[in-house]
Amino acid sequence: MSSAERYNALKGVQDIYPREVFIWQKIENTAKDVFSAYGFQELRAPIIETTDIFVRSIGETTDIVEKEMYTFPDKAGRSITLRPEGTAPLVRCYVQNHLYNLPSPQKFFYSGPMFRYERPQKGRFRQFYQIGVEALGSSDPKLDAEIISMLRLFFERLGLEGLHFEVNSIGCEKCRPDYKNALLNFFSDKINRLCPDCKRRFEYNPLRILDCKVDECITLRTGAPKVIEFLCNECRDHFNALLYLLSLLNISYDINPDMVRGLDYYTRTTFEVTTKQLGAQNAVAAGGRYDKLVEEFGGPPTPAIGFAIGMERVVELLQLSNKEEIPHPKVFIAAIGASAEKEALIIATRFREDGIWVEIGYAGNSLKSQMRRADRLSADYVLIIGDDEISSGKLKWKHLSDRTQGEILFSEVHDFFK
RNA sequence: GUGAGUGUAGCUCAACGGUUAGAGCACUGGACUGUGGCUCCAGGUGUUGGGGGUUCAAGUCCCCUCACUCACCCCA
Numbered sequence: 001m002s003s004a005e006r007y008n009a010l011k012g013v014q015d016i017y018p019r020e021v022f023i024w025q026k027i028e029n030t031a032k033d034v035f036s037a038y039g040f041q042e043l044r045a046p047i048i049e050t051t052d053i054f055v056r057s058i059g060e061t062t063d064i065v066e067k068e069m070y071t072f073p074d075k076a077g078r079s080i081t082l083r084p085e086g087t088a089p090l091v092r093c094y095v096q097n098h099l100y101n102l103p104s105p106q107k108f109f110y111s112g113p114m115f116r117y118e119r120p121q122k123g124r125f126r127q128f129y130q131i132g133v134e135a136l137g138s139s140d141p142k143l144d145a146e147i148i149s150m151l152r153l154f155f156e157r158l159g160l161e162g163l164h165f166e167v168n169s170i171g172c173e174k175c176r177p178d179y180k181n182a183l184l185n186f187f188s189d190k191i192n193r194l195c196p197d198c199k200r201r202f203e204y205n206p207l208r209i210l211d212c213k214v215d216e217c218i219t220l221r222t223g224a225p226k227v228i229e230f231l232c233n234e235c236r237d238h239f240n241a242l243l244y245l246l247s248l249l250n251i252s253y254d255i256n257p258d259m260v261r262g263l264d265y266y267t268r269t270t271f272e273v274t275t276k277q278l279g280a281q282n283a284v285a286a287g288g289r290y291d292k293l294v295e296e297f298g299g300p301p302t303p304a305i306g307f308a309i310g311m312e313r314v315v316e317l318l319q320l321s322n323k324e325e326i327p328h329p330k331v332f333i334a335a336i337g338a339s340a341e342k343e344a345l346i347i348a349t350r351f352r353e354d355g356i357w358v359e360i361g362y363a364g365n366s367l368k369s370q371m372r373r374a375d376r377l378s379a380d381y382v383l384i385i386g387d388d389e390i391s392s393g394k395l396k397w398k399h400l401s402d403r404t405q406g407e408i409l410f411s412e413v414h415d416f417f418k
Numbered sequence: 419g420u421g422a423g424u425g426u427a428g429c430u431c432a433a434c435g436g437u438u439a440g441a442g443c444a445c446u447g448g449a450c451u452g453u454g455g456c457u458c459c460a461g462g463u464g465u466u467g468g469g470g471g472u473u474c475a476a477g478u479c480c481c482c483u484c485a486c487u488c489a490c491c492c493c494a
Contacts, residue, residue: 008485011485011486062492063491063492063493064492064493067419067492068492068493085493085494114494116492116493118491118492118493119419119420119489119490119491119492120486120487121487121488121489121490122487122488122489123493123494124492124493124494128494129494130494132494197490197491208492213490213491261493263493272494273494279488279489280488280489280490281492281493281494283493283494284494285494286493286494287494307494308494309494310493310494311494312494313494314494334452334453336452365446366447366448366452367452367453368447368448368450368452368453368454369446369447369454370453370454371452371453371454371455372453372454372455373454374453374454375454375455376454376455382453382454384452384453386452388452396452396453398453398454400454400455403453403454405453
């Protein structure tokens with residue numbers, strides 16, 4: 001169908017139609033309400049940043065940085081990158097503007113498009129939207145628990161069910177090297193039997209071998225050391241405190257010792273919310289601690305934690321749950337004839353001044369087709385105006401769903417819906 | 419980056435290599451001269467994604483290309 005002359009949207013981006021935007025707004029509003037109750041306030045950071053900001057924070061050897069970023073030189077030759085995630089820009093803002101001088105922890109949320117040059121598939125786009133939150137300035141496990149319970153409340157408010165919460169701790173800069181060594185040790189004599197991907201992982205990020213899906217690798221890793229066994233005392237205490245608090249708040253979760261993160265800056269707590277309804281891209285939200293990132297950016301030691309929600313995936317879950325009411329007009333005015341059309345316009349304008357959604361039929365069309373259109377739009381009421389109504393001073397109303405109808409004076413119609 | 423699948427009307431899809439490529443939905447009108455949803459009737463649209471090849475004949479087979487989809491990878 002597409003010929004060379006046609007204009008198409010770029011691969012992996014999408015147009016979002018009004019009916020879907022309605023769902024997006026519901027999600028955004030829910031997030032704002034829930035997050036506000038926990039003291040999180042919106043911060044709007046730029047969509048473009050210096051490339052370094054992402055390279056330094058996400059990690060040079062991660063896939064995101066190595067092959068997925070939209071990076072280009074600006075007119076002055078500076079390397080610019082469209083943000084592939086929201087944490088780094090926010091931390092940059094936090095450090096640059098010395099927000100650490102304000103009372104801690106500082107709690108923010110943000111929402112907007114992210115960009116990654118990936119092969120699109122179900123639930124994965126090149127321009128995709130996230131709502132994220134970040135809390136900076138406290139290492140208290142209460143904060144971890146609060147954030148996870150906030151996420152639970154968010155999904156509850158949307159009426160979504162069947163979500164699984166998984167948590168893990170991947171240790172800190174003190175204990176993780178020990179674990180990494182243990183892992184390298186464990187796999188060193190098996191390396192030749194690992195899949196090609198895992199051979200690479202062995203070199204640059206052995207933790208990722210743990211969530212490889214190749215059968216052979218799954219077999220090979222049985223009995224591999226678990227991160228949790230290698231946590232230092234501080235990390236262990238932190239993790240246990242978090243688990244206790246989650247139980248206290250009645251949050252059901254699974255510990256997933258194989259859950260590792262794709263971004264280098266994570267420390268200690270990591271968590272993920274997954275679903276079985278979406279295919280391969282099953283993470284709906286994910287996050288964790290990044291206690292060293294603020295320092296990386298030149299700020300004072302500032303432990304922090306955050307998460308991001310994948311908008312498109314939540315939208316799809318909501319569509320699947322099929323609980324969405326579609327917005328529809330309150331009133332449809334069917335007009336027959338030129339003078340009726342003028343009358344309809346005047347009445348519609350008055351309703352609209354009160355914020356009532358009114359549609360007007362095209363008087364050129366038959367009453368039948370106007371009625372049909374009112375039905376298609378799912379209007380609550382139809383008002384019928386023709387020459388008869390104008391001469392009698394009364395117009396006809398009809399309630400579409402129960403088929404009741406009656407008459408009302410033109411002078412009173414304005415109060416009809418009060 | 420790798421692999422598989424699919425491209426036919428606005429949408430969802432038919433058409434053993436063989437006349438003029440069809441149907442449903444949707445849209446408009448009519449049956450019902452001013453009352454929607456159900457029913458019936460009527461009405462229009464296609465460079466069969468694009469290019470090349472095989473053949474008497476290609477939507478159908480072959481090659482190239484483009485697009486989309488799903489999966490790997492990766493992640494939210």
